[in-house]
Amino acid sequence: MIQVSELHFTTEDGIKVLEDVHLHVDRGELVYLAGEASSGKTLLLGLLGAQIPPQQGQILVHGRNVARLSKHRALQLRRQIGLLPQGFLPLPRKTLENLIFKLRALGDFREQAEEKALVALETVGLLRQQTTDASELSASERLRLGLALAVCNDPLLLLIDDLFDGLAADERDQLCGLLERIQERGMTVLAAARGPFPARAHAFRLLELVDGRVIGR
Amino acid sequence: MSEFFFLFRELLGSIRTRSASLLALGGLLIFVCLGTFAVLLLVGGEVAPTREIGLGADEVVAHLSPRLSADAVNALYAEIQQRADVVSLAFRFAQEVSPGSTGGQFIVRTTSPEVTADVLEAVRGMNGVTAAEAGTRPTAQPALALGGPLRMGLLGALVVSVVLSLVLARSGFRALLGTFEAEIRVMRLSGVSERTIVPPVVALGALIGLLAGLLLIVGIYLAQVGLGEGAAAISELANPGRVLSVAFAGLVLGILLGSLIGLLGASLLSSREFSPLP
Numbered sequence: 001m002i003q004v005s006e007l008h009f010t011t012e013d014g015i016k017v018l019e020d021v022h023l024h025v026d027r028g029e030l031v032y033l034a035g036e037a038s039s040g041k042t043l044l045l046g047l048l049g050a051q052i053p054p055q056q057g058q059i060l061v062h063g064r065n066v067a068r069l070s071k072h073r074a075l076q077l078r079r080q081i082g083l084l085p086q087g088f089l090p091l092p093r094k095t096l097e098n099l100i101f102k103l104r105a106l107g108d109f110r111e112q113a114e115e116k117a118l119v120a121l122e123t124v125g126l127l128r129q130q131t132t133d134a135s136e137l138s139a140s141e142r143l144r145l146g147l148a149l150a151v152c153n154d155p156l157l158l159l160i161d162d163l164f165d166g167l168a169a170d171e172r173d174q175l176c177g178l179l180e181r182i183q184e185r186g187m188t189v190l191a192a193a194r195g196p197f198p199a200r201a202h203a204f205r206l207l208e209l210v211d212g213r214v215i216g217r
Numbered sequence: 218m219s220e221f222f223f224l225f226r227e228l229l230g231s232i233r234t235r236s237a238s239l240l241a242l243g244g245l246l247i248f249v250c251l252g253t254f255a256v257l258l259l260v261g262g263e264v265a266p267t268r269e270i271g272l273g274a275d276e277v278v279a280h281l282s283p284r285l286s287a288d289a290v291n292a293l294y295a296e297i298q299q300r301a302d303v304v305s306l307a308f309r310f311a312q313e314v315s316p317g318s319t320g321g322q323f324i325v326r327t328t329s330p331e332v333t334a335d336v337l338e339a340v341r342g343m344n345g346v347t348a349a350e351a352g353t354r355p356t357a358q359p360a361l362a363l364g365g366p367l368r369m370g371l372l373g374a375l376v377v378s379v380v381l382s383l384v385l386a387r388s389g390f391r392a393l394l395g396t397f398e399a400e401i402r403v404m405r406l407s408g409v410s411e412r413t414i415v416p417p418v419v420a421l422g423a424l425i426g427l428l429a430g431l432l433l434i435v436g437i438y439l440a441q442v443g444l445g446e447g448a449a450a451i452s453e454l455a456n457p458g459r460v461l462s463v464a465f466a467g468l469v470l471g472i473l474l475g476s477l478i479g480l481l482g483a484s485l486l487s488s489r490e491f492s493p494l495p
Contacts, residue, residue, distance in 0.1 A: 090399075104219075
């Protein structure tokens with residue numbers, strides 16, 4: 001599913017953010033990626049999500065080399081990747097309408113979009129909040145909405161940046177449970193976060209990004 | 218296609234007071250520009266004098282003896298031209314008027330029909346003038362025409378209104394896209410192509426231009442109805458073919474200008490604030 005080798009990335013200021021990164025994630029696997037702030041997690045996920053063009057090294061996602069993708073192919077790949085960015089803020093509209101907006105912009109008709117949106121809200125446990133204004137959701141619910149937004153068009157790969165941002169310990173645990181349910185449905189999940197990780201996360205592969213390198217197998 | 222209409226509706230729904238005011242002002246300036254364009258084409262420059270039969274009430278024709286020497290004709294010419302009540306003077310050979318005639322004629326245009334009789338009397342009394350007569354046809358009202366400086370001023374106003382409309386509409390689009398920023402980020406993150414994101418923005422500009430063009434057509438119609446018979450004074454307003462073509466050209470120009478401001482607005486989408494990642 002994801003195969004990264006000899007990946008390097010240097011910023012315009014000459015700071016080496018990623019250095020010789022090697023990473024392998026199997027299809028249907030749930031992997032956690034730990035890393036401190038500014039360790040390069042966001043950049044790595046942006047590269048894997050075909051949002052940032054790589055400078056050096058190879059990134060294979062779904063067997064496709066991200067560096068060699070045409071603009072059109074990169075867009076196609078992005079549609080197969082659900083990316084929940086750091087500091088996600090929902091659209092200023094109802095919870096359900098957040099998902100419908102994305103699905104309709106991707107070409108679905110209203111009925112089809114509504115159907116998919118309801119399934120995604122049910123998956124993340126936000127069905128009851130479908131008519132709630134997204135700005136009134138709690139931090140945990142906002143994150144769930146972000147997850148619903150990322151998975152509503154059934155991507156093959158789910159990338160999450162800063163998973164536990166602003167969450168209490170029990171909410172972190174619940175979120176890990178949710179990711180497990182998403183993974184059980186056959187989706188590959190790579191979730192980056194700052195620690196500490198709840199105990200149930202340790203049952204899965206836990207990698208660490210230190211000094212621009214991914215540690216752990 | 219369904220994405221286009223959906224996003225266009227969403228974009229319209231994101232219009233707030235500030236963006237609405239700026240875009241409306243931009244549209245109004247496009248209308249001003251189109252109005253100036255129409256005035257330049259319809260009122261036009263100097264209107265060509267129409268050829269009418271017979272002498273005007275402000276004209277005198279003096280028939281000269283065929284025996285006059287060239288010097289004598291020149292002296293007569295200078296004498297008539299020096300008069301304060303004469304506006305213009307032209308010489309033509311009698312053969313130009315009727316073949317077989319000899320001699321020449323002076324066509325004298327006076328300052329007004331009221332002084333024509335005095336000029337006629339004076340010309341008759343000159344040596345070498347065999348006969349003189351005054352015209353009776355009423356003098357035509359001069360058609361409304363734009364002088365050079367006014368024309369230049371209108372051209373300047375046209376340029377200024379285009380530039381101002383571009384500046385205001387760009388600010389309007391900046392305000393509008395600011396309220397649509399989160400949606401743009403979500404779309405980019407989800408792999409929605411720029412070919413889907415950009416056209417609704419350009420279409421909004423084109424719509425503003427289209428409305429300005431339609432307003433111009435209404436304006437031309439009202440001008441024609443309001444002026445009534447006076448429209449004939451502005452010769453081109455009395456010409457339906459000309460009016461239709463100017464209205465159509467104005468509409469097309471409005472849509473083009475609108476699309477241009479739409480493109481200008483869409484160029485803002487490349488700014489960092491719409492980047493999907495922090």
